[in-house]
Amino acid sequence: MSWYEKSDIVNSEVEDIILSYDLNRESIVEAKLIGEVEELISENAQKFKLILEGRQIELTVYHIIPFWRNGELIEDNCGIVEVGDELLCIDPEELTVRKEKIVEIELGMTDNTPVRHPKSSNGYYFVNGILLHD
Amino acid sequence: MKKIIWKSNRMFKMSTSIVVSALENENFLLKRKKGVEIPTMKAKNVVQLSKSKKKK
Numbered sequence: 001m002s003w004y005e006k007s008d009i010v011n012s013e014v015e016d017i018i019l020s021y022d023l024n025r026e027s028i029v030e031a032k033l034i035g036e037v038e039e040l041i042s043e044n045a046q047k048f049k050l051i052l053e054g055r056q057i058e059l060t061v062y063h064i065i066p067f068w069r070n071g072e073l074i075e076d077n078c079g080i081v082e083v084g085d086e087l088l089c090i091d092p093e094e095l096t097v098r099k100e101k102i103v104e105i106e107l108g109m110t111d112n113t114p115v116r117h118p119k120s121s122n123g124y125y126f127v128n129g130i131l132l133h134d
Numbered sequence: 135m136k137k138i139i140w141k142s143n144r145m146f147k148m149s150t151s152i153v154v155s156a157l158e159n160e161n162f163l164l165k166r167k168k169g170v171e172i173p174t175m176k177a178k179n180v181v182q183l184s185k186s187k188k189k190k
Binding site for chain 2: 002003004005006007008009012016017018019022025027028029030031032033057058090092094095096118125126127128129
């Protein structure tokens, strides 16, 4: 990764410049981390592991995610997402995006899971190369 | 403005208005490296906040 490096969310800091996306302009943009909520524990909440070809992400049900179903952009809780829906994924080397299908969803429950939640200047960022609402 | 359709009316009330990410340590953001310049051809694909400072 030449210009953008993987930065673990746990180690992210305010003022970091990160890759994000503008859904209106349909363009990759940079955003700044402007803060975060306090570290807390998530207990007994539904969680969803969204598995794509070659990447995955695990989210609690509280998380909002943009996805495409039959070509239509939807933004909703990740619990609504289904296998076959598409997420926007980035190639940080080429600085291009493409939609990738969810091939599997694993359900679970959180159990005293420590979480950290950064906030970005435009409300979106790529986590594990997948576009999420912050 | 692109129309975003909200499929559900589910509201999650918590003690604080927090949504959650980064359940595990394996979650990463893509942070711009300091002191590197994106080549012009690639830079067209991203709207940068400010130009990177060249390495001295």
